[in-house]
Amino acid sequence: MQNPKEPIKAYIKKILSDVHATIVGIILVGLGISAISLFVFFENVWSVLKTTMLQPMPVWAVLVLVLLVLVYVYLKLHKHPLANPKPVNWLFVETGKYKWKVHTINGYFHTVERIPYCTKHDLQLISSNGENLFCPSLGEDCNIKMRTIDIPSYVDIATSLGEKEARRKC
């Protein structure tokens, strides 16, 4: 006697097989339609491009194109400072009663300004006779002075300190 479950199993198998065939069919038809659509789309794009290229360009369009090319070349050759900023900054180091402005570029030590600042008044010293520098604080006595002949040795010390400070911060 035949097992009553066998026909049911066979029926389910057939249904699954049909579903599988249907899904494969749908995918194949979908792929075919997509390929045809892409072909038609690119054919239309090519047709529009060909028509546009064959038409004479208006003068203003040629001028705009030439201008854009010139601007592009200019920006490529002379890197615009706004397009490629170099962060220039400074810090101060102190040698006793003087402080020195240390310039850094991209966080690295660059130079030390040769004229120091008064630490008390935060003012850059000025020269009166070429031999001495003094603090220009107005209305207040300030005994901060420096002989110009001493500047190089102070600058050497400030350079060393500034390089160390810039290295520490970078």
Ligand SMILES: [Zn+2]
């Ligand atoms: Zn001062």
